[in-house]
Amino acid sequence: MSAxxxxxxxxxxxxxxxxxxxxxxxxxxxxAARHCGPQPVIxxxxxxxxxxxxxxxxxxxxxxxxxxxxxxAVAEFxxxxxxxxxxxxxxxxxxxxWAAAGLTVSxxxxxxxxxxxxxxxxxxxxxxxxxxxxxGENSPASVSLLPETHIALVPVGRIVATMEAxxxxxxxxxxxxxxxxxxxxxxxxxxxxxxxxxxxxxxPCRVHLILIGDIA
Amino acid sequence: MNAAAKHSQAMHFHARAGEKVRNPALQRAxxxxxxxxxxxxxxxxxxxxxxxxxxxxxxxxxxxxRNRVLADLDVWLELFEERATASGAEVMWARxxxxxxxxxxxxxxxxxxxxxxxxxxxxSEEARLNEALSAAGIRPVExxxxxxIVQLAGExxxxxxxxxxxxxxxxxxxxxxxxxxxxxxxxxxxDIPAMAREAxxxxxxxxxxADMGISGANFLIAETGSAALVTNEGNxxxxxxxxRVHVVVTGIEKLLPTLEDFxxxxxxxxxxxxxxxxxxYVSLLxxxxxxxxxxxxxxxxxxxxxxxxAPLHDGQVPEGPEKTVFILVDNGxxxxxxxxxxxxxxCIRCGACxxxxxxxxxxxxxxxxxxxxxxxxxxxxxxxxxxxxxxDLPHASTGCGHCADVCPVxxxxxxxxxxxxxEQLARGLRPWSERLALRVWAWVAGxxxxxxxxxxxxxxxxxxxxxxxxxxxxxxxxxxWTAERDLPVAAGKTFHELYAAQKRK
Numbered sequence: 241m242s243a244x245x246x247x248x249x250x251x252x253x254x255x256x257x258x259x260x261x262x263x264x265x266x267x268x269x270x271x272a273a274r275h276c277g278p279q280p281v282i283x284x285x286x287x288x289x290x291x292x293x294x295x296x297x298x299x300x301x302x303x304x305x306x307x308x309x310x311x312x313a314v315a316e317f318x319x320x321x322x323x324x325x326x327x328x329x330x331x332x333x334x335x336x337x338w339a340a341a342g343l344t345v346s347x348x349x350x351x352x353x354x355x356x357x358x359x360x361x362x363x364x365x366x367x368x369x370x371x372x373x374x375x376g377e378n379s380p381a382s383v384s385l386l387p388e389t390h391i392a393l394v395p396v397g398r399i400v401a402t403m404e405a406x407x408x409x410x411x412x413x414x415x416x417x418x419x420x421x422x423x424x425x426x427x428x429x430x431x432x433x434x435x436x437x438x439x440x441x442x443x444p445c446r447v448h449l450i451l452i453g454d455i456a
Numbered sequence: 457m458n459a460a461a462k463h464s465q466a467m468h469f470h471a472r473a474g475e476k477v478r479n480p481a482l483q484r485a486x487x488x489x490x491x492x493x494x495x496x497x498x499x500x501x502x503x504x505x506x507x508x509x510x511x512x513x514x515x516x517x518x519x520x521x522r523n524r525v526l527a528d529l530d531v532w533l534e535l536f537e538e539r540a541t542a543s544g545a546e547v548m549w550a551r552x553x554x555x556x557x558x559x560x561x562x563x564x565x566x567x568x569x570x571x572x573x574x575x576x577x578x579x580s581e582e583a584r585l586n587e588a589l590s591a592a593g594i595r596p597v598e599x600x601x602x603x604x605i606v607q608l609a610g611e612x613x614x615x616x617x618x619x620x621x622x623x624x625x626x627x628x629x630x631x632x633x634x635x636x637x638x639x640x641x642x643x644x645x646x647d648i649p650a651m652a653r654e655a656x657x658x659x660x661x662x663x664x665x666a667d668m669g670i671s672g673a674n675f676l677i678a679e680t681g682s683a684a685l686v687t688n689e690g691n692x693x694x695x696x697x698x699x700r701v702h703v704v705v706t707g708i709e710k711l712l713p714t715l716e717d718f719x720x721x722x723x724x725x726x727x728x729x730x731x732x733x734x735x736x737y738v739s740l741l742x743x744x745x746x747x748x749x750x751x752x753x754x755x756x757x758x759x760x761x762x763x764x765x766a767p768l769h770d771g772q773v774p775e776g777p778e779k780t781v782f783i784l785v786d787n788g789x790x791x792x793x794x795x796x797x798x799x800x801x802x803c804i805r806c807g808a809c810x811x812x813x814x815x816x817x818x819x820x821x822x823x824x825x826x827x828x829x830x831x832x833x834x835x836x837x838x839x840x841x842x843x844x845x846x847x848d849l850p851h852a853s854t855g856c857g858h859c860a861d862v863c864p865v866x867x868x869x870x871x872x873x874x875x876x877x878x879e880q881l882a883r884g885l886r887p888w889s890e891r892l893a894l895r896v897w898a899w900v901a902g903x904x905x906x907x908x909x910x911x912x913x914x915x916x917x918x919x920x921x922x923x924x925x926x927x928x929x930x931x932x933x934x935x936x937w938t939a940e941r942d943l944p945v946a947a948g949k950t951f952h953e954l955y956a957a958q959k960r961k
Contacts, residue, residue, distance in 0.1 A: 244549040247708065247786045251530045254793025260531060267531045270524070270713055271679050277517040277720035280507030293733075349775055352664055367507070368734040376748045380775050381697050385690060403719035417543075417680050419747045419776040420697065423738035428690035430652055431730070432602035432618065434485075434625050435492045436645055438652040441601060442659065443690025443737065 276404050279367075286366040286399045287455055293369025297426030298439060299447040303455050307395075311341035313450050314358065314391055318343070321446070323389055329358035332378040333393060350382040357387035357444070363398040363406050368425055371449075372406050375420035384424060390444040392424075396453035458842055459552040460787060463584060465825035466837050466846035473852075476819040482622050486817050489621050493811035496731030497862065503733050509723070518724050519866040521717045522802035525678075525709075529793060532678050532711045533784065540681030544743030545780040552787045556580075557588035559783055560670065560703055564594050567701050567779065569667040573659075575685065575692040576600040577672030578616055578805065579705050581827040582787055582840070585670070596670075597662045599691040601655055608635050614821030616828065617729050617807040622820045625651075659691070669695030669777070671741075673706040674804070675721065676782075679714045682742040683782065686725060686735045696741050702777035704741070708784050709801040715740075721804060724864035728806035745776035788840035796875055800835050802865040809859035809869055815852045824849065831859035831869040838876055844885055850876035911950045919948030 241249070257263060282289050291301050304313045318324060326344045334347035350357050359379060361371045371392050375381040384390045400406050403423075410417070428443030439445055465472070476482055501511055525532050537547045550556040556579070564572065572589060574580065574596055586596040586607070598607040602619035606612065608631040613619030620628070625643050632651060633640035636658060643651065671692055673683035683704045685692040696702050712718050718740075726732040792801050810816040810830025821829030826837045826846070834853065838846040850873040859869040880886055881894070900907050921928050927942040937943065949957075 242549070243551050243555060246551060247549050247784070247790060248530055248533065250786065250790035251533065251708065251793060254790055254795070254798075255528060255530050256794050257528070263528050263531045264535070267528060267535060267678075267713070271535075274714055274716050276716050277521075277723075278509055278514050280509055297736075352660065370734055370738075375697075375776060377774055381693065382775055385693050385697065403722060404716055407715040407719065417682060417740060417742045417747075419741065419743060419745055420693075421682075421740040421742075422693065423734070425734045425736050425738075428688065428736055430601045430689045432600070432605065432620055433623075433628055433648045433651055434645060435489050435618070435621070436648045438649045440656065441652060441689030441691070442599070442656060442663070442694055 279402050279404060282366055282401045286401060287396050287451065289366040290364055290369055290394075290399045291451065293366070294426065294449055295369070297369050298429075299369070299426045299449055301449045301451060303451045305452075305454065307336065307452055310393055310450060310452065311336050311338045311343060314338075315341040315343055317391065317448050317450075318356065318389075321389075323356055327356035327358050327391075328354040328383055328387065330360060330379045330383045332360045333358055349380040350386040352386060354383075354387045356389045356391065357383040357385075358391045358393070359383045360393050361398065363400055363409055364394045365401070365403055365406050365423070366399050367402045370403075370423050370425040372410075373422045373424060374410075374414070374418045375422070376418050381420050381422060384422070385443050388440065388444055389446045389448065390424075390427075391448045391450065393450050393452060396451055396455060458788070459554050460582060460826075461841040461845045463826075464837065464841045464845055466841065466849055467825070469823060469825055469846075469848035469852065472823040472825065473819050476823045481624055481627075482820050485622050485624055486820055489618070490811075490817045493618075493807075497728060497808060497811065498731070500727030500731035500733065504723070504727065514720070514723060515864055515866055517720055518864060519802065521712060521720060522804075522865050525711045525713065526793065526798060526801050529708065529711070532713065533708060536676055536678040536681060536711055537784075538681075539678065540743075540782055543681045544746055545681065545782055547782045547784065550583075550783050550785045550787070553583035553785075556583035556705060556783055556785055556787075557585050560585060560705065561588055561592045561594070563701065563703055563781055564589065564668055565592065567668065569594055569701060571595045571597065571662065571666045572668045572670055573597050573599050573662055573666040573691075573695045573699065574603070575669070575671040575687065575695045576603050576619070577670065577705055578613075578827055579672055579707055579785055579787075580670065581612060583705070583785075585705070597659070597666065599659050599663065599689075599695060600687070601652065601689060604655060604659065605631060608632075612822070612827070614829065615807060615810065616805055616830075616832075622822065663691075663694040663698050666695070666699045668701040668703065669699040670703045670705060671695055673704050673710055674725065675712045675718055676706060676710050677713075677715060677718055677740065678711055680740070680742055682740045684712075684718055685739045685741060686722075686737070687739075688730070688732075688736045690737055693737055693739055696739065696777070697775055700778050702741070702744075702780045704780070704782045705785065706782070707789055708786055709789050709803075725804055725806050728808040728862065728864040741780070744778055744780045745774045746778075748774050748776065792839060797835070797839055797872055799867050800832075800839065800872060802867055803832055803836075804865055805832075806864055808862040808864065809867075812858040812862045814854050814856060814858075819852075824852070831873070832867075835869060835872045835876065843876060843879055843883070847880060847885060850874075850880070908950070908952055912953070915946065915948055915950045915953075918945040921945070 331347040428441040430441035605620040675684040816830040834849040
């Protein structure tokens, strides 16, 4: 008997039920129903909540009124932190006028030598101050992972309340999952040496969020 | 003897416990960590309350989700397998740890793998995977900082989420100096960022040069055929993004039905483990890189769909593995289904039970002798390696019940330990003296007049020994017990006498 058959036989014996077909229909209807558990009620505005949670996770946040203002905001952040003028960005972000802001950008996957990575996001989650990034040819995951500094562009209209709301949006707009759905909440961290928290474990040491849009 | 029991040291718990209690460096590390662990979870729970969420309510929802999966695990496993396969991954099954090791080595050899980077996986400890890979000439590199430290030390992790909690900064420094080929330096806690930086740089080169990544899975999602991975360091993302091959090694019980169920569990797992409302990186990994080829801009770009999307440069290789394999592992799990211990399969490996356990913080994780320490280990080790091979563990409890209070999926850990003790007795696995004592007690307890007479004598005797102080310094009948502490005694009256006196009033 194969390992699969043997394990499933053991599981069936443990479960101790007949009618696999009927139980399968019940399971599939549970999948279709997508019941949600208790969710927080986000009292303040989604943008405010997202911003305060992101800052509490050691991200920095800037705001711009529209997309055209993004390259200048990025340049300002890089200059302020002495991070140079070169960046790798996800192809989804390539269309901005980066040269006008004095930045040299290349749209591709990141490599080890890249110090600054700029990405968009699929959406953002107010509850926890989290970015939701989808892998794809136009949004390679390495850009938010390998460089020491990750700058993410977050249109305020893409901020949703909870992880459940993000999944609903994902189903509505995409239908299927890409290879990687990455929820990113601030710079990487470790507490493995004497329980002391250090920012910048393997991923970025610095996460800067640029909120785009009309922020009341 | 089952495969898992071969390498268990759980039978030496008693001897090891003595060593650990007398190890001052270990005791310092544990006493430093304990209040931090407890405080972090408290903060995590406070953040739930701030959002108007009730822990008890959330816990019962999570408990129901886990019970739903276990009640029809055969169906959920088949659903997961179908969907994972349809999404482009391969699904394999392993009966025990040895089979896991054999499958992983075979996959590595088939793909010409010479170096493997690993994200933390306790199941790979069950399988002694690193040993098997090394024996096959494949280099396994642990990339979670704590796992990296214990790998350098040639030790197993001593905690399921803080593997190097038993190591002092000085010990870490000695390991780094040797591995990284530099002189050893005097280090204080101010140097911890520099040490983490050093490990980052060394491990970055391993990430970039590995041919295969091995991860566990915090959960498997049946709906989408995905593995969910929760990390803070980002190593989980690295090992599942950069190498050509990704192998997920995980237990058959880790399933969740839907993404919504996952969202519920994610409100509990990080808070229970580290007190965070969410871990830095949470990834859902599905199929292979082929899923991303030809896909349009994933959802609206900052400007909305289409406005900003530019095609990739020619020749750009999409990221992610070419090959993804899930290895679904039994290793004793299926036997718990339908048994008195089924509740244990709800466990989501948060570590809260050990973080609140007085026994764990007296001994550290290594005393437990197998992969899992603390209360969950005291239940799992006997169940996975054989009750007769871990006789002391169910007794490694003060009966305080804190582990059950903090468990985010409501596992009645003290009752499960109690049941294991009963089973030891039923199977004649307790020492003859204990069995005899229990038999004598049962005989006496069945004779009320004799029982009252005897307990009266005992109460008077203890009172006489205490000599009015309320405590006994040295108790000849249990010298080990009073070697470290006094035995408190009641007021020289039996319960029956006190009860009768109370009634007369």
